[in-house]
Amino acid sequence: MRTRAAVLTDFDSPFLVGPIDLAEPGPGQLVVRMTAAPFCSTDWMGWRAMRRKVPPVVLGHTAVGVVEHLGEGVTGLAPGDRVVVAGTPQCGECFYCGIGRPDQCSVLMDQGDPVVAALPDGREVRAAGRVGAYAERMLVQRIQVHRLPEGLSDETACLLGCGVSTALGAVFRIAEVQPGQSVAVVGLGHLGLWAVQGARLAGAGLVIGIDGHPGRRELARALGASDTVDSARHDPVASVQALTEGRGADVVIEAAGPALATRQAVLMARRAGTVVLAGVAHSATEVELPQLQLTVHGKRILGCQNGQIRPDVDMPRWIGMLGSGELDASPFITRRYALGEIDTVARRSMALDDITGVLTA
CATH class of the missing domain: 3.90.180.10 (Medium-chain alcohol dehydrogenases, catalytic domain)
Structure with missing residues (x-):
């Protein structure tokens, strides 16, 4: 053919x-x-x-x-x-x-x-x-x-088959964001911006968007971020801690890719917090993390291939959310x-x- x-x-x-x-x-x-x-x-x-x-x-x-x-x-x-x-x-x-x-x-x-x-x-x-x-x-x-x-x-x-399913799966299926929780999103490309919308829909009390691109931060605020951090000018880990009474975020969703972003995502989560890693810079990239963060601090660090969704269950859900206007795709x-x-x-x-x-x- x-x-x-x-x-x-x-x-x-x-x-x-x-x-x-x-x-x-x-x-x-x-x-x-x-x-x-x-x-x-x-x-x-x-x-x-x-x-x-x-x-x-x-x-x-x-x-x-x-x-x-x-x-x-x-x-x-x-x-x-x-x-x-x-x-x-x-x-x-x-x-x-x-x-x-x-x-x-x-x-x-x-x-x-x-x-x-x-x-x-x-x-x-x-x-x-x-x-x-x-x-x-x-x-x-x-x-x-x-x-x-x-x-x-x-x-x-x-x-649906890319940013929507991965980001919403990260929020609802992997992190299971609860109302009132603080959520930090590292990287505000299409994946991170969908995660911002998802966190808002999940009822997060604080949604922090982190990116060095001013236009992406502005769009994140329009889509539901309560705070943004310019990672090109400020330490994102210290900034998130300052916004969360020194603890760190309840949930961090990493959607940027570089190894540094992965490290920062782990560091900015509170003790016993949840980190969802969705970004990949290169198939050969390796990440160095402080061992204490992985053991004594009790953080849950979870991977995110396509949001860990179940397509037969979740795809109709995301379709419904787009159709009803709960999710805004226009930007x-x-x-x-x-x-x-x-x-x-x-x-x-x-x-x-x-x-x-x-x-x-």
């Missing part, structure tokens, strides 16, 4: 935008025509060889689109259905799905990026995150596809781009010019 895609053939180089030959859908697979896909830090890091991707590869780990073709055994969907394709599948059969942790589903974590197409010269093309969103058509599995209701725009819905979509403008959106994302750029086919 001939279609068009933006293929990463060499790291840190322009994408090859042109034809690919997509494989026909096999059992449990379907073809979805992409209508909207967000570009975020995960994608430009993949572009810069920071995510262990193997070119040629189509980046993009979530998208919204329309079902076109169904493989054998696919049920519950029909051609013409509008769907969100999420980067975290839920096979329901592996060890991790069996213990209620589909965020670690073996289909994603153990099988890697599948070969889904070929370039005209015969080179195999992989799909990043088992999605490969930056293409006119995607070959994906039924276990990562969710039907969308009417009334939610494609551009808004495409944010997140900075610009819209055609597929052929992917080099521009990659550079703008890396330069922090966009909160989220949305690509359309």
Whole structure:
């Protein structure tokens, strides 16, 4: 099946935008025509060889689109259905799905990026995150596809499988933020800003947004942050302690990525507090932490692959919150781009010019 895609053939180089030959859908697979896909830090890091991707590869780990073709055994969907394709599948059969942790589903974590197409010269093309969103058509599995209701725009819905699910999962499912708690959010990109909204909706008494970018701090205040800290001018650990009577925050959500941000997130949590680590700077990054913080101080330090969500339960919840207006997506979509403008959106994302750029086919 001939279609068009933006293929990463060499790291840190322009994408090859042109034809690919997509494989026909096999059992449990379907073809979805992409209508909207967000570009975020995960994608430009993949572009810069920071995510262990193997070119040629189509980046993009979530998208919204329309079902076109169904493989054998696919049920519950029909051609013409509008769907969100999420980067975290839920096979329901592996060890991790069996213990209620589909965020670690073996289909994603153990099988890697599948070969889904070929370039005209015969080179195999992989799909990043088992999605490969930056293409006119995607070959994906039924276990990562969710039907969308009417009334939610494609551009808004495409944010579900990335910042929305990760940030809200961090707040509600991992940290289990309680009314009145203090929450510090380190890093105010699209992930951190969604976490600010989530903390506000959870009833946090104090929501502290931390970032060196003045525009991001201003947006965080508009989205519900009660306080912000300029991490370029002030020590964020000392600032959070000053705002919490010297204790530190009840919950810290790290959404920046650098090793320093991870260290600061752990240090700014109070004793017996909770730290959720969502940012990753590089697949090879290592973090050095004071041992006392990990033992005597009794802090809970938890990872956050896609918010540890259960897609079958949580995805309908987030869809409902976006549809009802509880979650405001309007500040997140900075610009819209055609597929052929992917080099521009990659550079703008890396330069922090966009909160989220949305690509359309």
